[in-house]
């Protein structure tokens with residue numbers, strides 16, 4: 078039962094976190110995704126895994142999307158969007174990517190907990206995910222390790238965004254898997 082009690086506690090936390098997200102800011106990111114020539118997603122560790130999952134869904138919807146760091150990911154430039162996911166907003170590798178993307182003329186949207194973080198300060202648009210980490214930094218402290226509550230929130234938020242995007246593009250979600258990899 079301990080496992081299921083913990084899972085239920087996570088679901089309760091997620092409910093609070095998701096309901097604390099600004100819907101207008103979420104729509105702004107969604108509009109940026111639709112407007113972009115190409116979308117590049119980036120992050121580190123488990124945050125990157127969640128961004129990867131979102132990239133797959135954007136591909137399913139027919140958008141041109143790349144994961145930064147993949148061998149086949151091309152140069153970013155004007156008209157493109159770099160969408161970063163980072164709990165701390167301070168991860169060094171993502172900061173360098175953000176700086177380079179801005180220099181190349183791309184737009185930078187960031188999903189993070191901290192609006193005053195150094196990567197958030199570089200961003201054109203910041204969507205705050207009011208999760209917590211296990212660091213004691215002024216605000217909340219999570220009972221879970223590292224950025225777990227942020228990472229879980231990211232997956233749920235981005236799946237919600239996928240459904241909204243599909244609706245706005247007139248694509249039935251149930252039929253959105255036609256482009257899914259057939260070599261697996």
Ligand SMILES: O=P(O)(O)OC[C@H]1O[C@](O)(CO)[C@@H](O)[C@@H]1O
Nearest residue numbers: 122123124163164165168223224
């Ligand atoms: O989400 P952030 O703050 O960029 O941190 C990423 C780090 O967090 C982790 O995803 C673990 O929670 C690590 O794998 C990674 O190093």
